[in-house]
Amino acid sequence: MHRVVLLRRGGSAVEARELADDGTTTAATRLPTAELARFVRDRERAPVRWVWDDTTRWYPDLLTAGVRVERCTDLRLSHAVLRRSPFVDQALLADDQTAGWDALQPVTAPDAALFPLEDPADRLDPVAEHERQQAALAASAHRGRLGLLLAAESSGALVAAEMTAAGLPWRADVHERILTELLGPRPAPGQRPAVLERLAGEIRVALAAPDLNPDSPGAVLRALQTAGLPVDDTRSWTLEPIDHPAVPPLLEYKKLSRLLTANGWSWLDSWVRDGRFRSWFLPGGVVTGRWASNGGGALSVPTQVRPAAVADDGWRLVVADVAQLEPRVLAGMSGDVAMAEAARSADLYQGMVAGGAVATRAEAKVGMLGAMYGGTRGESGRMLPRLARRYPRAIGLVEEAARAGERGEVVHTLLGRGSPPPTGAWAERPVDLGEAPDRSGSREERERARRAWGRFTRNFVVQGTGAEWTLCWLADLRNRLWRLGGGPGDSRPHLAFFLHDEVVVHTPEHLAADVADEVRRAASTAGRLLFGDFPVDFPLDVAVVRSWADAG
Template sequence: MDRIVLRRRGDVVEAWRCTGDATAAEVTRLPSDELPGWVRERERTPVRWVWDDTTRWYPALLDAGVRVERCTDLRLTHAVLRRSPFVDQWPLAGEDTPGWDDLQPVTTAEHALFPLADPADRLDPVAEHDRQQAALAASAERGRLALLLAAESSGALVAAEMTHAGLPWRADVHERLLTDALGPRPPAGVRPPVLERLAGEVRAALGAPGLNPDSAVELLRALQAAGLPVDDTRQWTLEQVDHAVVAPLLEYKKLARLLSAHGWSWLETWVRDGRFRSAFLPGGVVTGRWSAQGGGALSVPVAVRPAAVADDGWQLVVADVAQLEPRVLAGMSGDAAMAEAARSADLYQGMVAGGAVATRAEAKLGMLGAMYGGTRGESGRMLPRLARRYPRAIELVEEAARAGERGAVVSTLLGRGSPLPTGAWAQRGADLGEPPDDDGPREDRDRARRAWGRFTRNFVVQGTGAEWALCWLADLRNRLWRLGGGTPAQRPHLVFFLHDEVVVHTPEHLAADVTREVRAAAVTAGRLLFGGFPVDFPLDVAVVRSWADAG
């Protein structure tokens, strides 16, 4: 398969066709506006595009109607390799390595080739690609890392394609939801009628006619002045209080959040031509989970999901995996007893059936404590039972926690490394096993060490879960492309992804095929990560017109 490295030189694009030795590469030079047509022709045969950053190249190609099958995103793969404990760092060293360390994605809506004064232009993608290949070849875990890097780059393609396609969104439905919840849209600077009514009820209940309920400081002062024993205005705190202000205040806070996060201003800003488009950022979190920029794409509340409606003649296929992280823990630890529990559609109920604990609530509480470090209280009480029944799984997270408390790096199954903790305790502890005596009060050091141990405990599981999801996405993307025909917009395509949930927009007559492929891709992801180890990843799949109907 050809590898073609793309590089911009002013208004000209250089395409280096690599055959294993950059000095012998064939170089094609063409004006940047001719690149889409040139790429389209090369896609007729298998090719891997190598570029500095998918966010800088792919959106403009998509705007021109060009889809690429595979790529290497040097920015993302550089970040993985620089932090992986599976990789020696010396092959990655070069004059422009600091530039690659600092390179950030482009999230602007302007997709012209290319942004002006782009720091990527000062970097050499050919040299960086050679360095990355050398580092990969020298790794004792080359197979795992190669899978991670391929999946990460494929995720970058998925992210760009989702932004390009957009999530179908009915502005009229959204406006009706807002009007039903808040009343008619008010003039700028004025509260909607329902919020104004609730604000009046809150003021009356507290005897504070001048109160601004949007001010946390004023609100807390008014609550305390009314004799309420509260130290903050959080929902959980307020729910513990028996007072007439609680009901209207909680309702006010809920609707105020809806207005500020997904109100009329959000609708005007983020929905265009019947689509909600946000910039999805693979690897945006240190564990490898995605983040998003713009519109709160990863936190779309249930209240506005009825506005996500498939086009006429189309449907949404919504799928999510049940209890992804505990299943991943079973697979990466090779714990056969936990894998047996995972054969149940509800892993927690499977743990009850296996005799580990008495109730589903205990199973969930204990597993969350094991993965997130809740080793006290009720979750701590469950942990010894789980350790007896699932010794390999619990030992894996316990060892990750101990490593974190020493200030050491831990890794996911495929080799994404955790960041080093900050603070002298961690640096000294990694060398000597104990922090220096003069590094602050011992209780502060111990507290910091335990906190970092909780982070590394979860890092290995959450990060490996992100790797499973990347493999799921990568395989599903190609499976969807093989369904139907025509342009990308005429085929089934991904429009949303959040950790363990995907939404596919599909022609109605292909919905059953999409459902089958979504499930098959989950099986493939499990096999890629865990080989023949028998851990299941069952999906809840719904075929609906509106996202809200998926439940």
């Protein structure tokens, strides 16, 4: 497959370099920036892989021009993976531009005004960086796994840009109706909605605090304590067990206030345009490889406002999420046959009960969450020995990851994404178990920090591998959806939204059943890519709906 590196040449020109298999340049084409879309469209008629410094700097303009790219290598994302991977000889990536690639950040619309006129990417050499990355990959003993991760990460960058360009269908009138029903009419600037004002009054009366500002946690805490309530904070789970007339309106106020702040009228004004909610998704935005988002809280859209996500006329939303992704991933990466057997059930936790590991689904869930997140006390700690006996390979994997983290070592995902090295006094000076306690408590503090880092690395290997499964799912599904449709991109089924282990596809109604099938097939493909023939299942809950809220 041909590889073509794109380079900026000033503000008005682009150079496209054709690379041979050995990395040498076989041809170079210089063209005005205005002709790039036509050039890329013409080259996409044959298999080609575009190599560029950063997808966020190239792809949005191509999409605006109606050009879809099938494959790319995102050097910024690949560099970040390789620089942290224990599968890579870091000397092969070393160069006087390494620091510049380390520091390179994605570009999103909200940041546009913050960027200098001279883009820092323009000071970097994509051709040389591509050569270094290819050399590091070729020399790795795990180049197959690492190569899959790099390809999936770059495909994820294409998916992210396409979802921003397409947007999630969003009915502003439905959203406004939801807000009005829950909060009252839109208030004047600087004023509370009517429902919040009423609840504030009830809270003040119940606490005998006529000047209380319920938006101030400190003031609320002092008022609660003055009223004789035994609380040390104002968290909802602290307040819920308390029998006092101030608690119900205070809990309702907190819930509605979060809605107003996160997804109220200001959110609607800022993030919904032309019937679409568009956020900027950032692949690899979290150290585990999970995505982040810039703008609109895309990765935490509450169920209260999901009725506003409505498909266009003649279209439907296909909503799919995978059940218990991380325990299933743990079964696959550890090769634990007994846990894989439990995973054949649509409800893995119920499968654990059927296999005799624990007595109830609740015990299975709390035990597995404790194993993956480091809950070694209480009920989860009580369940861990049972799980370890039934699933020794799975529990052994996360326990070893925890111990490695406590020793200050780097751990890695299945495909080779490395955890960041620990920092702080405990990492610089490991705890000596024979060390006498001192009055400052420094040994105890270092021990707590060491165990906390072990909890992080315990979860890193599972959450990160789950992110890799999801990347492979998205990458394969993206191409399956394109092959289903015909005509211009905006008339084809396409990914419209993504939240960790849930996807939303916007599709012409007549293709909805086919889309649902392809979503399932892509999940199966992702499992095979990561775990080969190992028999671990990834069942999906798939719904074809008009509104996202109807997916349940």
